Amino acid sequence: xxxxxxxxxxxxxxxxxxxxxxxxxxxxxxxxxxxxxxxxxxxxxxxxxxxxxxxxxxxxxxxxxxxxxxxxxxxxxxxxxxxxxxxxxxxxxxxxxxxxxxxxxxxxxxxxxxxxxxxxxxxxxxxxxxxxxxxxxxxxxxxxxxxxxxxxxxxxxxxxxxxxxxxxxxxxxxxxxxxxxxxxxxxxxxxxxxxxxxxxxxxxxxxxxxxxxxxxxxxxxxxxxxxxxxxxxxxxxxxxxxxxxxxxxxxxxxxxxxxxxxxxxxxxxxxxxxxxxxxxxxxxxxxxxxxxxxxxxxxxxxxxxxxxxxxxxx
Amino acid sequence: xxxxxxxxxxxxxxxxxxxxxxxxxxxxxxxxxxxxxxxxxxxxxxxxxxxxxxxxxxxxxxxxxxxxxxxxxxxxxxxxxxxxxxxxxxxxxxxxxxxxxxxxxxxxxxxxxxxxxxxxxxxxxxxxxxxxxxxxxxxxxxxxxxxxxxxxxxxxxxxxxxxxxxxxxxxxxxxxxxxxxxxxxxxxxxxxxxxxxxxxxxxxxxxxxxxxxxxxxxxxxxxxxxxxxxxxxxxxxxxxxxxxxxxxxxxxxxxxxxxxxxxxxxxxxxxxxxxxxxxxxxxxxxxxxxxxxxxxxxxxxxxxxxxxxxxxxxxxxxxxxxxxxxxxxxxxxxxxxxxxxxxxxxxxxxxxxxxxxxxxxxxxxxxxxxxxxxxxxxxxxxxxxxxxxxxxxxxxxxxxxx
Numbered sequence: 001x002x003x004x005x006x007x008x009x010x011x012x013x014x015x016x017x018x019x020x021x022x023x024x025x026x027x028x029x030x031x032x033x034x035x036x037x038x039x040x041x042x043x044x045x046x047x048x049x050x051x052x053x054x055x056x057x058x059x060x061x062x063x064x065x066x067x068x069x070x071x072x073x074x075x076x077x078x079x080x081x082x083x084x085x086x087x088x089x090x091x092x093x094x095x096x097x098x099x100x101x102x103x104x105x106x107x108x109x110x111x112x113x114x115x116x117x118x119x120x121x122x123x124x125x126x127x128x129x130x131x132x133x134x135x136x137x138x139x140x141x142x143x144x145x146x147x148x149x150x151x152x153x154x155x156x157x158x159x160x161x162x163x164x165x166x167x168x169x170x171x172x173x174x175x176x177x178x179x180x181x182x183x184x185x186x187x188x189x190x191x192x193x194x195x196x197x198x199x200x201x202x203x204x205x206x207x208x209x210x211x212x213x214x215x216x217x218x219x220x221x222x223x224x225x226x227x228x229x230x231x232x233x234x235x236x237x238x239x240x241x242x243x244x245x246x247x248x249x250x251x252x253x254x255x256x257x258x259x260x261x262x263x264x265x266x267x268x269x270x271x272x273x274x275x276x277x278x279x280x281x282x283x284x285x286x287x288x289x290x291x292x293x294x295x296x297x298x299x300x301x302x303x304x305x306x307x308x309x310x311x312x313x314x
Numbered sequence: 315x316x317x318x319x320x321x322x323x324x325x326x327x328x329x330x331x332x333x334x335x336x337x338x339x340x341x342x343x344x345x346x347x348x349x350x351x352x353x354x355x356x357x358x359x360x361x362x363x364x365x366x367x368x369x370x371x372x373x374x375x376x377x378x379x380x381x382x383x384x385x386x387x388x389x390x391x392x393x394x395x396x397x398x399x400x401x402x403x404x405x406x407x408x409x410x411x412x413x414x415x416x417x418x419x420x421x422x423x424x425x426x427x428x429x430x431x432x433x434x435x436x437x438x439x440x441x442x443x444x445x446x447x448x449x450x451x452x453x454x455x456x457x458x459x460x461x462x463x464x465x466x467x468x469x470x471x472x473x474x475x476x477x478x479x480x481x482x483x484x485x486x487x488x489x490x491x492x493x494x495x496x497x498x499x500x501x502x503x504x505x506x507x508x509x510x511x512x513x514x515x516x517x518x519x520x521x522x523x524x525x526x527x528x529x530x531x532x533x534x535x536x537x538x539x540x541x542x543x544x545x546x547x548x549x550x551x552x553x554x555x556x557x558x559x560x561x562x563x564x565x566x567x568x569x570x571x572x573x574x575x576x577x578x579x580x581x582x583x584x585x586x587x588x589x590x591x592x593x594x595x596x597x598x599x600x601x602x603x604x605x606x607x608x609x610x611x612x613x614x615x616x617x618x619x620x621x622x623x624x625x626x627x628x629x630x631x632x633x634x635x636x637x638x639x640x641x642x643x644x645x646x647x648x649x650x651x652x653x654x655x656x657x658x659x660x661x662x663x664x665x666x667x668x669x670x671x672x673x674x675x676x677x678x679x680x681x682x683x684x685x686x687x688x689x690x691x692x693x694x695x696x697x698x699x700x701x702x703x704x705x706x707x708x709x710x711x712x713x714x715x716x
Contacts, residue, residue, distance in 0.1 A: 034418050036419045037358060087544065089543070090352075090357075092358045093357040093540050095358070096540075097537050100537070101533070101584055104530055104533065104582075105585065107578060107581040108582070111577055220429050220430045220433060223429075231420075275435075275441075276437040279431060279432070279436075280430070282426055282431070283430050285430075286428075289423055296413075300413065300414060
């Protein structure tokens with residue numbers, strides 16, 4: 001059992017946890033800035049970029065995919081700005097127009113490609129392939145110390161580890177600017193903290209995290225992780241460092257329990273095959289958020305403030 | 315191409331005709347309700363609705379497969395989808411009201427969690443022995459190919475009913491969109507109207523799932539209304555224009571999809587709609603890019619001309635090359651920058667206009683603030699002749715007694 005676990009489940013579990021934490025860390029700022037839908041937009045528009053990269057390069061290599069997705073994200077950002085400014089369209093609708101159009105072109109491109117050559121389909125893009133990221137060379141816990149076996153771990157793991165380090169470094173280095181810019185843009189501007197620059201940096205980091213996680217876990221989990229753990233954490237505390245800690249805890253819990261429930265849960269109730277791990281992780285994060293909505297100590301915030309918060313600050 | 319043309323004029327067989335007409339009705343209803351939702355600034359709510367249909371769809375499929383052995387009955391799937399989308403909406407409302415989370419966080423979390431759970435259920439269906447997943451994955455990106463005739467007719471009739479309800483409710487919708495308080499004073503139940511609006515949005519989303527797919531049905535309620543905004547500023551024609559754009563996009567998308575059975579309908583409809591959007595953004599005479607730039611250029615021309623004539627009247631030398639060129643072309647200055655007789659006359663007229671306008675602003679400040687006159691065109695375009703005559707009389711009186 002335990003050797004099976006190392007071979008089949010350790011890597012997906014680790015990759016899931018890393019992806020969830022990386023997204024949740026950034027999500028804290030998105031939620032506070034009322035920019036939650038950016039995670040949604042980024043994960044939708046990555047699809048055409050990835051498909052185009054796969055078609056042009058003819059491989060499923062990660063390099064071109066990342067470039068394609070990043071390119072698509074930039075194109076989307078420019079398009080949204082264009083539609084907003086030129087068309088004088090409100091931001092929510094502008095996002096809606098651009099992301100559905102780009103996603104539609106991605107789906108059409110997918111349908112046009114010869115899927116026998118490269119394996120890529122809509123389902124893959126939506127729910128990832130977490131379960132298939134197995135570590136064949138790792139036949140026991142001892143393999144963790146065996147350089148030969150370690151050389152064969154799925155490439156998603158080191159990649160997400162690097163992204164997680166980059167995200168943590170970004171937040172640590174720009175902590176002061178991020179926090180001030182999140183709560184009081186005008187004040188941040190007045191003391192030279194460059195809220196626009198840091199805000200743009202945040203979006204870039206979101207795109208990087210989304211693309212890296214996208215390939216491993218699919219787009220649903222990315223959206224869920226950007227929003228659910230930070231939202232739950234926000235209902236637990238009023239302090240920023242505590243909120244970040246809570247969000248990491250919730251993200252880790254979602255990843256671990258989601259993966260285990262998806263992989264082993266159906267077996268416990270007598271079914272023969274497992275269910276989608278990405279979907280289950282998103283579900284567990286939702287259950288956590290649901291529970292916190294009822295018992296979170298800071299769930300109400302200031303009474304009556306909810307009515308005022310309907311209009312997003314521009 | 316021949317096949318496309320014949321489909322376009324309903325010559326490609328009964329099924330294609332029903333599918334394309336049904337899609338057009340669906341597109342029209344989606345565009346019309348989307349127009350009101352856009353005016354109410356709740357466009358992203360439709361994103362929640364469409365993603366939240368998935369678990370209901372899957373549960374209905376599982377339930378029907380267990381009971382009857384076949385889970386693909388479209389009516390049952392629609393009911394399941396409607397229930398779970400309704401639950402999603404209620405959860406969003408509840409979160410916004412009862413927790414400190416903002417609407418975007420509530421929308422995003424409900425959308426992703428419901429969709430995630432739906433995916434879990436889809437993998438359950440995949441593993442079921444009776445599970446014929448082919449039917450259900452059509453709902454992700456939409457497919458009109460191989461639709462049963464009864465399905466076509468169900469969709470067309472349901473979309474028609476929704477369209478009729480929108481037509482009946484249009485006045486209350488417009489009132490609530492623009493002025494809630496006034497609507498309430500007029501006896502419109504704002505909360506109920508909002509509920510009906512969201513209910514219709516939900517209904518059209520569920521009806522359109524099979525045609526456009528649940529990731530993209532949201533586009534049918536967003537892109538046509540946004541496009542319609544380029545063509546009108548008035549609330550009455552906007553839903554009609556949106557409905558027309560929606561109908562054309564859905565009609566063309568469905569036809570292209572039916573020609574090549576492999577292509578999903580949803581993306582085709584969305585791309586056609588986006589094409590109309592881009593064309594409108596560029597060419598709309600009201601707020602299109604070209605028209606806007608033309609207006610900007612002609613405004614700049616007017617300002618240069620006006621300022622140039624003022625300078626002529628005051629005997630100042632014009633140095634700006636653009637101004638000089640414009641005035642030269644009109645024969646108001648000579649090549650060396652000296653005013654011609656016409657130029658002097660025109661300059662004097664402009665100075666008089668300035669004086670008239672200044673007096674008008676002093677006498678009637680409120681009316682002056684209400685006009686669109688910006689002082690770059692002749693004043694007789696902004697004020698009636700008798701008023702100008704009156705202003706002239708007052709001006710000459712003023713000059714007589716300094």
